[in-house]
Amino acid sequence: MSDALDFPITRSRRYWLTTADGVGIDSQLLTGPVPRTTAVVLANGFTGTYRSPHTRALAEAMLQVGDVMTFDFRGHHGSGGRSTVGNAEIHDLEAVMVRLRELGYTSVATVGFSMGAAVVVRHAAVYGGVAAAVAVSGPSRWYYRGTRRMRLLHLGVERGLGRFFLRSFRKVRVIDREWETRPAEPREVAGKISPAPLLVVHGDADPYFPVSHALDVHGAAEEPKDLWIIPGMGHAERAVTPELSLRLREWLREHLPEEQAEEN
Template sequence: MKRVLKWGGMIIVLLLIIFIGAGNYFYNVAINRSHEAVDLYGGSETASALVDEEEQLRKLEEVLKWTEEQTFETVEVKSHDGLTLSAVLLKSEEPSGKAVILAHGYKGSSEQMPGITKFYHDLGYDVLKPDARGHGKSEGSYIGYGWDDRKDYKRWVNLLINEYEAEEIYLHGFSMGAATVLMTSGEELPSEVKGIIADSGYTTVEEELAHQLKYLYHLPAFPLMEITSAVTKVRAGYTFSEASAVEQVKKNTRPLFIIHGDQDELVPTEMADVLYGAATSEKELWIVPGAGHTDAYTVAEEEYQKRLKAFLGE
C-alpha cells in the first residue's frame, strides 16, 4: 500500500510539473511579448478569388504613398499600472471635433490600417492609432488581448477630449483590436464616445485561444487552457475567462456595428452571431460574403465605406 501511495504521489508530482511547464510554454507563445508571433490557424486566408489582385496592389501603393505624405504626431499616455503607451495621431485638415481610435490586431502596430486611416481622414476625423500594450512602441511585457487594453483606451479617449477637444469619438478595431473596443464598450465612458465598430472580433480570450489550440496543436482545451490561464493570472494579472467581450457588450449602451467575414477561420464567424445576440444596445451585424479574417474592407471596400458612413451619420 505504501509503495502504491509513493508511486501515485510521484506520478501526481510529475503530472504537475508537466502541466505547469506546458502552461508556461503556452504563456510564452501566446501572451509573452518577447516571443515571436506564431502562424495562427486561419491567418493566411486571402480574398484573392473575389478581388482583382492587380487593382488591389495599385490601391495599396496609392494609400502607402498617401501615408508617407502625412504628418503623424506621436502622443503618449500613462496606463493605470504605470506603462508608457504610445500612439500616432493624424489631425484633420480642418478642426471638426470628430475623432476615431483605430485598434490593431495581435502582434500588430499603429503602422497598420492605412486604408481605413485615409477613409476617416477624408471624412474630417482626427485619427488616433495606439500601439497596444506589449506591442510596437508601447511598454508592457505581455499581451492583454483587449482586457487590460480596455482601461488603456479610456486613457486615449480622455486624451482626445482633454487635449484635442474631441466632441464625437468612435472606436474601430480589427481582430484583437475589435475585441479591445468591444471590451471597452462595457466600461463607463464619457458621453463623447458615440459608437463602436468591431471587425472580426472574438467572444472571449478563452474561446479564441482554445480554437487556436485545437487546430495548431491538435490538443483539447482542458486542462491546458485552465493551467495557462492560471499562469497568466500570476504573470499578467488576468484570466482568460474574465476577458470576455460578450459580457462587456451586455453593458454597452452605445450603437454597435459588428462586421465579420463569412470565410473567417481565424476567428470563427459564429462568434459574431454570439456577440450580436448578447449586445443590448442599438446594433447592426454585417456578415461579408467571401471575406476571410479582417478581409471585409478588401473584399467589399465600396459597401464597407457606404455602411460605415451610414453608421457614423455622415
C-alpha cells in the same frame, strides 16, 4: 485603397500616453486640412501595429469621417508593458480616448480588429463615452481553441518558446502568467454598449473565429446594432478590402453626429 483617400492627411503627430495602470502607449494622430471635433480610433489585432500598411490604409479611408488616432497596444512594438491579450488593454484604449477629449474631440468612434474588437466591445461597455463602436473579426469568449489557428496562438502565448518567438520576431512581449481575474467576455457585456450603436463585422472564411462568435456578440447587444457577415472574408485588418473599408466609412458617417461649422 488609394482611391479611398479623398480627404488628404495634412499632419501626423505622435503622442506618448500613460494608462491608468501606468503603461506607456505609443500613438499617432492623423488629421485632415481643417480642424474637426470628430475622431475615429483604430485598435489593431494581436501582434498588429499602427505602422502596418493595412492600418495606414484603413486610417486614410476613415479620414473623411474624422481625424484618426492609431496606436500600439501594451507590449506591442513601441508601447511599454506586456500584452495581456485583451484583458488590461481596455485601459490602453481609454488612455487614447482621454487624450482625444483633451485635444477637443467631442465625438469619437472606436473600430477594433480581432483582439482589438474584443477590447472595443469591453471598453464601450465598461468605460462608455464612445459615439459608436465597430467590432471586426472579434471573439465572443475567452480561451477559444476551436480552430487550428487559435490552438497555435495559445501555444505561442502560453509557452516560453512561443513568447520568445513573439518577442524576437513580432516585437510583441506577452505576460507569462494567467489572468488573475477573468474579465467579462464580449458576449457578456455587449448589451451595455447601448445607446451607442454597435456594428459587428465578420467573415465567413475567418480561420480564427467562426461566424458564431459574431452572432453571439450581436445577439447579446441591444439596439441600435448591425451585423455584417462578409462572404469570403478572412480575418481582421489584412482581410479588409477597399470596398469594405468604404462601407465601414459610410456606416460611421451615418451614425456619428455631423461636424458643426465653426462660427466666425
